[in-house]
Amino acid sequence: MRKKINIQTESEMNPIADIWMQHLIQRIIVEQLDVHHRLQAKLLYQNILKGREDSGSSNTKQN
Numbered sequence: 001m002r003k004k005i006n007i008q009t010e011s012e013m014n015p016i017a018d019i020w021m022q023h024l025i026q027r028i029i030v031e032q033l034d035v036h037h038r039l040q041a042k043l044l045y046q047n048i049l050k051g052r053e054d055s056g057s058s059n060t061k062q063n
Contacts (some may be wrong), residue, residue, distance in 0.1 A: 019051060 026047050030040050 022051065023048070 027044060030043050030047075033040065033043075
């Protein structure tokens with residue numbers, strides 16, 4: 001006998017999880033590119049710096 005179960009969660013605002021998910025998705029996309037490992041590392045590093053600048057500017061707006 002099979003039971004059908006629905007699982008639901010409440011949505012919540014979690015900026016840390018959002019940043020982590022964006023980084024994970026960017027990493028997956030960059031790894032799929034057919035480029036040299038050094039260029040992949042440079043792209044990921046630039047994305048991290050851009051993310052820090054964006055979060056830094058939003059933090060100053062909130063204060």
